[in-house]
Amino acid sequence: MTVTRRNVLLGATAAAALLPIASRAQASEVVIGIIYPFSGASAQIGVDAQKAFETAAEVINNKYDFDLPLARDAGLPGLGGAKIRLVFADHQADPQKGRAEAERLITQEKVCAIVGTYQSAVAVTVSQICDRYQIPFISADNSSPSLHRRGLKFYFRAAPHDEMFSGAMFDFFDAMKKKGTKIETLSLFHEDTIFGTDSGNAQLKLAADRGYKVLADIKYRANSPSLSAEVQQLKAANADVLMPSSYTTDGILLVKTMAELGYKPNAIVAQDAGFSEKALYDAVGDKLEGVISRGSFSLDLAAKRPMVGKINAMFKEKSGKDLNDFSSRQFMGLIVMADAINRAKSTDGDKIREALVATDMPGESTIMPWKRVKFDETGQNNDADPVLLQYTGGKFVTIFPPQAAVAEAVWPMK
Amino acid sequence: MTAETIIQSLASGLLMGLLYGLIAVGLALIFGLMDVVNFAHGEFLMIAMYATFFLFAFFAIDPLLAAPLVAAALFVFGALVYLLIVRFAVRAKANAGMVQIFSTFGLAIVMRGLAQFFFTPDYRSVTHSWLGGKTVSIAGIFLPVPQLAGALVSILAFGALYFFINRTDFGRALEATREDAGAVALVGIDKNRVFALGWGLGAALVGLAGAIMAMFFYIYPDVGASFALIAYVTVALGGFGSVFGAFAGGIIVGLVEASTALLLPPSLKSVGIYAVYLLVVFIRPRGLFGSI
Numbered sequence: 001m002t003v004t005r006r007n008v009l010l011g012a013t014a015a016a017a018l019l020p021i022a023s024r025a026q027a028s029e030v031v032i033g034i035i036y037p038f039s040g041a042s043a044q045i046g047v048d049a050q051k052a053f054e055t056a057a058e059v060i061n062n063k064y065d066f067d068l069p070l071a072r073d074a075g076l077p078g079l080g081g082a083k084i085r086l087v088f089a090d091h092q093a094d095p096q097k098g099r100a101e102a103e104r105l106i107t108q109e110k111v112c113a114i115v116g117t118y119q120s121a122v123a124v125t126v127s128q129i130c131d132r133y134q135i136p137f138i139s140a141d142n143s144s145p146s147l148h149r150r151g152l153k154f155y156f157r158a159a160p161h162d163e164m165f166s167g168a169m170f171d172f173f174d175a176m177k178k179k180g181t182k183i184e185t186l187s188l189f190h191e192d193t194i195f196g197t198d199s200g201n202a203q204l205k206l207a208a209d210r211g212y213k214v215l216a217d218i219k220y221r222a223n224s225p226s227l228s229a230e231v232q233q234l235k236a237a238n239a240d241v242l243m244p245s246s247y248t249t250d251g252i253l254l255v256k257t258m259a260e261l262g263y264k265p266n267a268i269v270a271q272d273a274g275f276s277e278k279a280l281y282d283a284v285g286d287k288l289e290g291v292i293s294r295g296s297f298s299l300d301l302a303a304k305r306p307m308v309g310k311i312n313a314m315f316k317e318k319s320g321k322d323l324n325d326f327s328s329r330q331f332m333g334l335i336v337m338a339d340a341i342n343r344a345k346s347t348d349g350d351k352i353r354e355a356l357v358a359t360d361m362p363g364e365s366t367i368m369p370w371k372r373v374k375f376d377e378t379g380q381n382n383d384a385d386p387v388l389l390q391y392t393g394g395k396f397v398t399i400f401p402p403q404a405a406v407a408e409a410v411w412p413m414k
Numbered sequence: 415m416t417a418e419t420i421i422q423s424l425a426s427g428l429l430m431g432l433l434y435g436l437i438a439v440g441l442a443l444i445f446g447l448m449d450v451v452n453f454a455h456g457e458f459l460m461i462a463m464y465a466t467f468f469l470f471a472f473f474a475i476d477p478l479l480a481a482p483l484v485a486a487a488l489f490v491f492g493a494l495v496y497l498l499i500v501r502f503a504v505r506a507k508a509n510a511g512m513v514q515i516f517s518t519f520g521l522a523i524v525m526r527g528l529a530q531f532f533f534t535p536d537y538r539s540v541t542h543s544w545l546g547g548k549t550v551s552i553a554g555i556f557l558p559v560p561q562l563a564g565a566l567v568s569i570l571a572f573g574a575l576y577f578f579i580n581r582t583d584f585g586r587a588l589e590a591t592r593e594d595a596g597a598v599a600l601v602g603i604d605k606n607r608v609f610a611l612g613w614g615l616g617a618a619l620v621g622l623a624g625a626i627m628a629m630f631f632y633i634y635p636d637v638g639a640s641f642a643l644i645a646y647v648t649v650a651l652g653g654f655g656s657v658f659g660a661f662a663g664g665i666i667v668g669l670v671e672a673s674t675a676l677l678l679p680p681s682l683k684s685v686g687i688y689a690v691y692l693l694v695v696f697i698r699p700r701g702l703f704g705s706i
Binding site: 219 | 423427430526536537538541547551561635641644671675679
């Protein structure tokens with residue numbers, strides 16, 4: 001058979017006529033992959049994350065009167081009201097399992113986008129796979145600064161990274177110093193995967209730039225059975241501020257061991273992670289009155305934006321917990337992704353990517369204290385302002401930056 | 415580095431080491447008895463910690479009082495594991511070694527999965543206990559009371575075990591079965607009963623360790639994994655099958671771990687343990703006190 005111009009034209013017309021039907025047929029359901037640790041040492045994070053994503057999907061798929069993208073419509077109006085369906089995959093905090101699961105989500109489950117992953121080390125492999133298959137990936141809650149600097153085209157992060165977070169901590173130190181508080185020396189305490197390492201490096205660099213002396217820089221093995229030798233060194237250094245970058249397990253053990261060895265620092269300024277988790281405060285909260293942690297979320301925002309309180313209530317009904325720094329970022333991760341898919345009016349990876357690049361979401365239509373969501377050419381949102389929170393009287397209050405603060409910092413901690 | 419830092423590290427290492435020994439001894443006992451490595455050993459520790467936690471949370475029983483109850487419960491559990499699973503695994507006609515490994519390994523995964531399902535993966539802690547959070551300070555050296563109690567319990571348990579194995583009829587039966595399981599049948603010793611009691615005893619000892627650990631460690635479904643790994647090294651170091659090798663092995667592991675952290679960056683502190691282990695394997699493959 002010879003291919004004539006007429007045949008080609010006919011074929012093209014037929015294809016053009018069929019295309020909307022095909023895309024409409026596909027679009028009755030938009031499948032998004034969610035990749036988290038659902039078993040292993042950080043399973044608790046994954047289980048809570050699942051509830052946060054389900055809350056976000058509920059907001060997207062049903063009508064709610066929130067000033068949040070997609071809340072006021074049922075499903076995605078750009079795709080004829082298609083509903084979001086989430087497929088959860090378990091990476092067990094293992095970068096290699098993350099790689100395999102991402103590949104499975106894309107090739108078997110046919111997801112059009114992926115959101116993950118809690119551990120930054122896993123985000124490294126998952127985002128590489130996504131880039132290879134040209135599937136957009138949103139780092140909902142990974143904070144390692146190196147993640148968006150790898151030249152990936154399909155990598156996006158709406159939340160701040162650890163350099164921004166650590167920058168806020170040092171801004172806070174500078175402000176406290178101006179008020180006459182003595183802050184000259186620091187002890188860094190960070191775990192040995194990419195999260196702790198990147199965080200430690202960022203803090204080391206900032207300390208050198210701003211003239212703070214680092215007395216101890218301790219990198220420890222994650223999930224250690226004992227931290228007494230490490231705490232012993234922190235105690236010997238006895239710096240003005242202790243700055244831990246630890247996941248929940250090590251955070252609990254750190255605080256317990258500090259109490260056992262009689263080490264009481266003047267202040268603890270933590271890089272989130274374990275220090276945002278309810279489990280840690282359930283276990284050792286009595287020893288942490290006045291601890292400061294960076295965050296990207298604070299429930300006291302609910303006073304200004306009532307929808308934050310309502311979404312928190314929805315999440316709490318599912319999980320029995322309040323939204324925290326992680327679940328709020330996970331929630332927003334899915335909202336941002338769904339918003340892009342809606343504007344792309346397609347489940348094609350390239351089109352969603354274009355829509356993500358064009359994202360410009362004002363801060364008021366998020367549940368975060370951010371200025372807005374807009375990605376730079378590396379996929380990082382530089383308008384996500386971090387906050388510092390202090391744990392007082394059993395809850396967190398925002399103490400920094402001044403425009404978001406609802407209370408003065410208590411220094412030294414009790 | 416001051417003398418105080420060194421003494422503090424070694425003291426912490428010694429206390430932790432005695433606990434490592436107590437955790438490992440059950441493994442050594444079971445292996446010595448019937449040449450089966452219990453790959454679910456870490457999970458035995460995990461359920462002991464959960465049992466202690468629940469006794470505390472629901473009945474406000476202090477971990478110290480709970481310890482004997484938990485040990486007794488674990489005794490029954492260990493005996494049941496032998497009677498319901500291991501007894502059949504060791505009878506396998508083909509590939510007996512693999513069947514044993516996979517039966518206990520599978521048990522470990524099932525236990526972890528069930529724990530996550532029923533107890534949720536949340537991190538639990540015993541928040542108040544008589545000894546928890548208390549510390550004695552001697553000349554600037556801080557000794558946490560729960561770990562001190564753990565060390566004391568460990569020493570007492572090893573003493574009792576020594577007496578039990580060497581001075582009682584059942585202990586002699588245990589030794590005899592271990593020497594030659596076929597021959598003991600001729601003198602009227604029921605091999606299955608001895609094995610079941612051996613498993614019970616091994617589990618009870620790790621139960622004791624779990625109750626003590628619950629006072630100062632967080633509890634979650636995977637908590638056994640990191641301790642089990644140390645227990646295997648402890649047993650291999652002390653000598654497979656040697657109960658007192660586990661005691662010495664635990665102390666060595668604790669001290670080596672603490673002193674490595676003084677000399678190397680703390681993220682490399684397990685390097686010391688495995689280096690010593692490698693050395694022992696090269697020079698004395700059966701372990702320090704091994705008899706096989």
